[in-house]
Amino acid sequence: MNFRILPAVLALALVVTLSGCAVSENPSGPTSSSSTTVRVPADAATIQEAVDKVPEGGMVLISPGTYTEEVTVSTRNITLRGLDRDGVIIDGEGLRANGIQVIADGVRVQNLTVTRHTFNGVLVTGMHDENGPQAHNLTGYQKLDPAKFPPLQRFEVDHVTATNNGLYGIYAFNSQNGVLSNNYASGSADSGFYVGQCQDCSILVSGNVAERNAIGYENANASDSVVITGNRFSGNRVGLTLLSWYQEAFVPQRGATVVGNVISDNNSADSPAQAQGGFGIGVGLSGAQSDTLERNLVSGNSVSGVQLSNTEDIATTGTRLTDNALSGNGVDVADVAATRSPTTTTCITPDTGLSLLPGDLAASCSAGASAGVAASALPQVQVPAGVSFLKVGRPVLQPNLDGDLTAVPDALPTSGPAGSFNTTSVTLPAADLLVSSTGTR
Amino acid sequence: MTDAEPAKGPSRRALLGALGVAVGAGAAGAAGALTATGSWPGETQQPDAGGTPAGSSGQPVLASGRYQAGIARPATPQHFGLLLVCDLDGTDTSWLGALGQRILELTTKATPTDVLPDGPGDLTVTVGLGPRIVAARDASLPGAEDLPSFAGDETIEPHRRGGDLLLALYSDDPSVLTAVGDDLLTLVPGATPRWRQRLFRGHGERGVVRNPFGFLDGVIVPHGDEELAENVWIGSGAADAALAAGTVCVIRRLRLDTARFAALGTPAQERVIGRERIDGTPLSGGPKDGEVDLNAKTPEGEFITPLRSHARAAHPSFTGSSLMLRRGYAFDDGLLPNGEADAGLAFICFQNTLRTFVVTQQRLDENDDLMKYATPTGSATFLILPGFSASSPLSF
Ligand code: HEM
Numbered sequence: 001m002n003f004r005i006l007p008a009v010l011a012l013a014l015v016v017t018l019s020g021c022a023v024s025e026n027p028s029g030p031t032s033s034s035s036t037t038v039r040v041p042a043d044a045a046t047i048q049e050a051v052d053k054v055p056e057g058g059m060v061l062i063s064p065g066t067y068t069e070e071v072t073v074s075t076r077n078i079t080l081r082g083l084d085r086d087g088v089i090i091d092g093e094g095l096r097a098n099g100i101q102v103i104a105d106g107v108r109v110q111n112l113t114v115t116r117h118t119f120n121g122v123l124v125t126g127m128h129d130e131n132g133p134q135a136h137n138l139t140g141y142q143k144l145d146p147a148k149f150p151p152l153q154r155f156e157v158d159h160v161t162a163t164n165n166g167l168y169g170i171y172a173f174n175s176q177n178g179v180l181s182n183n184y185a186s187g188s189a190d191s192g193f194y195v196g197q198c199q200d201c202s203i204l205v206s207g208n209v210a211e212r213n214a215i216g217y218e219n220a221n222a223s224d225s226v227v228i229t230g231n232r233f234s235g236n237r238v239g240l241t242l243l244s245w246y247q248e249a250f251v252p253q254r255g256a257t258v259v260g261n262v263i264s265d266n267n268s269a270d271s272p273a274q275a276q277g278g279f280g281i282g283v284g285l286s287g288a289q290s291d292t293l294e295r296n297l298v299s300g301n302s303v304s305g306v307q308l309s310n311t312e313d314i315a316t317t318g319t320r321l322t323d324n325a326l327s328g329n330g331v332d333v334a335d336v337a338a339t340r341s342p343t344t345t346t347c348i349t350p351d352t353g354l355s356l357l358p359g360d361l362a363a364s365c366s367a368g369a370s371a372g373v374a375a376s377a378l379p380q381v382q383v384p385a386g387v388s389f390l391k392v393g394r395p396v397l398q399p400n401l402d403g404d405l406t407a408v409p410d411a412l413p414t415s416g417p418a419g420s421f422n423t424t425s426v427t428l429p430a431a432d433l434l435v436s437s438t439g440t441r
Numbered sequence: 442m443t444d445a446e447p448a449k450g451p452s453r454r455a456l457l458g459a460l461g462v463a464v465g466a467g468a469a470g471a472a473g474a475l476t477a478t479g480s481w482p483g484e485t486q487q488p489d490a491g492g493t494p495a496g497s498s499g500q501p502v503l504a505s506g507r508y509q510a511g512i513a514r515p516a517t518p519q520h521f522g523l524l525l526v527c528d529l530d531g532t533d534t535s536w537l538g539a540l541g542q543r544i545l546e547l548t549t550k551a552t553p554t555d556v557l558p559d560g561p562g563d564l565t566v567t568v569g570l571g572p573r574i575v576a577a578r579d580a581s582l583p584g585a586e587d588l589p590s591f592a593g594d595e596t597i598e599p600h601r602r603g604g605d606l607l608l609a610l611y612s613d614d615p616s617v618l619t620a621v622g623d624d625l626l627t628l629v630p631g632a633t634p635r636w637r638q639r640l641f642r643g644h645g646e647r648g649v650v651r652n653p654f655g656f657l658d659g660v661i662v663p664h665g666d667e668e669l670a671e672n673v674w675i676g677s678g679a680a681d682a683a684l685a686a687g688t689v690c691v692i693r694r695l696r697l698d699t700a701r702f703a704a705l706g707t708p709a710q711e712r713v714i715g716r717e718r719i720d721g722t723p724l725s726g727g728p729k730d731g732e733v734d735l736n737a738k739t740p741e742g743e744f745i746t747p748l749r750s751h752a753r754a755a756h757p758s759f760t761g762s763s764l765m766l767r768r769g770y771a772f773d774d775g776l777l778p779n780g781e782a783d784a785g786l787a788f789i790c791f792q793n794t795l796r797t798f799v800v801t802q803q804r805l806d807e808n809d810d811l812m813k814y815a816t817p818t819g820s821a822t823f824l825i826l827p828g829f830s831a832s833s834p835l836s837f
Contacts (some may be wrong), residue, residue, distance in 0.1 A: 027719075028789055075539055141661075141757060141758070141763070141764050166740070187739075189738055189740070189742045190742075214742050244756060246760060246761035247580065247758050247759070253795035271742075272740070272742030273741055273742035273743050274742065275738060275742055275744045275748065276742060276748060277748065311761050312759065312761075312804060313760070313800050313802055313803070313804070319665050338803075338807055340803055385741065386739075386742040386743060387741060388739075388740035389741075389742065390504070390740060391740075433707055
């Protein structure tokens with residue numbers, strides 16, 4: 001027995017070796033006009049072959065088609081781009097673990113669809129070794145050593161559709177200075193989007209839509225400079241969570257900014273079950289510290305708009321709820337923390353007209369700890385049975401990336417835009433934010 | 442994609458298999474997953490420090506060594522035990538040397554004594570000090586902190602809470618324990634018995650034994666020197682140097698409602714535990730001595746190791762704690778005045794920091810369906826002192 005083995009995480013073992021075998025020295029078809037662009041299938045039969053071939057700084061351009069492969073990107077500064085977001089489909093067929101696994105710095109993934117993977121649609125992770133990429137969920141008995149795995153730098157996942165994946169749709173783990181923007185995720189058995197395990201993350205999550213997932217967006221142990229803005233996390237079982245999680249490094253989670261999002265009607269029956277039974281919750285904060293939620297529209301969540309609780313012995317502290325539009329929730333803000341780690345200093349402004357549990361919750365801004373209510377005090381709802389992640393409805397057609405798709409983009413900047421993001425300019429969004437991307441076909 | 446349902450759709454079983462394999466690959470090789478062959482761990486294990494036999498067999502167990510006996514040696518705990526918990530008049534511990542010396546005498550086969558005319562058999566005696574005594578020396582030491590009150594603890598009778606001195610005696614011969622305990626206590630000035638508990642446990646290999654609910658217990662525990670060093674023995678960090686090779690013991694006397702648990706029936710019981718009743722196989726699959734898979738889900742999103750199962754609730758990964766060495770015994774003290782059996786599990790565990798137990802028990806109180814069938818009736822923690830020998834006496 002060996003506790004020193006690499007983190008017992010999701011071992012996504014079958015990667016590089018399997019996919020490397022089909023590299024062809026003499027690709028058929030015309031070579032692309034630019035030596036830095038490798039086209040699939042024209043220059044390379046598979047996406048993996050193209051990815052292995054393209055030089056640093058280059059681009060893999062994928063034509064419409066269904067690709068039944070697991071792609072690992074280990075070349076720095078490349079762009080993986082589909083020519084048609086709805087038509088370029090990486091299909092895991094309910095058999096393969098991940099669609100695209102990014103383990104190199106400076107990679108962009110754009111304008112394609114990843115679907116039906118038993119784990120993730122897109123995984124960006126700084127944690128990888130000779131066994132391939134790994135991430136999350138330290139369920140062995142050893143402590144994770146983050147120093148062994150410096151975070152991946154500079155990433156962008158943009159205009160990607162991730163549907164019907166068994167864990168997360170789009171997942172950034174142990175990574176910094178990145179962007180998840182304008183993506184769509186549905187039918188994830190865990191969350192549509194996940195940002196995990198980073199300090200000074202400098203990660204911007206903007207313009208995304210998550211619906212019909214167990215959870216829309218999940219943020220575990222991702223701290224300091226995570227900015228979540230202009231997203232629509234509506235129609236999941238739980239909209240958004242910020243949490244401390246002992247199965248990853250860097251507890252406690254702290255200092256995220258959630259501004260200008262629509263987080264509504266998270267009462268979806270056409271979604272996999274949230275394994276902990278979560279349902280009807282807009283925002284869940286668990287062992288979350290010093291997070292700011294400003295000017296979000298949080299409505300129609302049948303149990304609670306914002307729910308505060310502890311992660312084991314880590315309390316939720318210093319939450320600032322400022323100028324949010326909370327309405328039509330079972331209860332607008334509820335503290336359900338256990339007495340062993342009570343929630344402290346929750347500042348809700350304004351608090352007039354809001355339903356709060358306990359009733360004097362807003363007083364905790366200056367009074368300190370609040371007395372969490374029992375879960376049985378929350379509005380009781382019937383939780384619908386989960387739907388298989390493979391059977392959750394298909395999304396409507398999604399908008400393509402704008403501009404000349406054949407132009408190779410410049411390298412991503414060293415520091416992500418989250419660090420300099422100006423939250424004060426973000427206003428309360430309209431209820432129909434990004435609504436044209438929602439629904440089933 | 443033209444249809445959400447795959448054309449040649451994987452069967453639910455195949456899908457679960459795929460999930461299980463992908464997750465399980467990461468977990469392989471960690472705690473408990475010793476053998477893929479299905480044999481219980483330890484059958485070929487090297488004896489640990491002191492050349493002790495691997496199993497309880499009536500063979501003598503060395504009292505001297507870096508670590509005290511009765512924790513990791515013998516590897517298979519003896520069938521019977523006696524816990525003696527005393528109050529002490531003061532906080533002086535200068536008697537420890539003589540006590541240790543007497544333990545060495547009693548457990549050495551070469552010198553039959555009045556107390557053990559037939560020799561020691563596999564007798565072991567483990568000595569621990571309660572938080573009051575430890576804190577009087579230095580409140581920052583491991584073992585100086587007392588247990589908090591857990592759910593249901595308010596009904597524990599005061600005399601079964603805490604105590605200053607623990608003598609834990611174990612032997613395959615139940616008839617010798619009282620005499621040994623009485624003999625040893627004559628060497629402890631100002632000791633007043635506070636509570637005592639007779640213990641028994643069934644047959645089992647390498648610490649795995651059927652507990653009073655009929656499930657195999659002791660599967661996922663630290664094995665081998667490296668894991669014991671990491672999880673159980675107090676380390677040699679500056680603050681604790683004097684206590685290195687000691688450990689922090691927690692004892693919880695849990696009255697178990699075996700009738701109500703039995704009435705659940707086997708499948709429901711297995712969902713409460715998270716493992717199969719007959720041979721301990723995790724509900725998430727794999728070898729019977731393998732780890733439970735916490736991540737595996739059905740395609741519909743439900744955990745395969747159930748949300749409120751004991752194996753999930755007790756798992757150290759959720760609390761950022763470590764593996765505890767669990768070494769519990771059954772007890773049966775007859776009937777209570779109300780006609781219920783005063784019987785259950787004397788849960789005994791060892792870890793190098795009290796936090797491991799505390800955060801685990803708090804999590805069980807909040808998340809574990811098994812706790813519905815257990816009532817705490819005793820609770821105490823003791824600093825188990827480092828090992829001793831003739832040349833390096835028991836001391837604090
Ligand atoms: C009600 C009395 C209890 C019973 C009947 C019981 C029974 C069991 C069983 C059958 C297992 C699975 C097999 C194994 O790994 O050994 C187990 C595992 C475990 N139990 Fe208990 N237990 C009880 C109380 C406790 C308490 C009070 C704690 C600690 C606070 C605890 C901590 C653990 C731990 C840490 C594991 C291993 C979990 C893992 O990592 O897989 N148990 N227990």
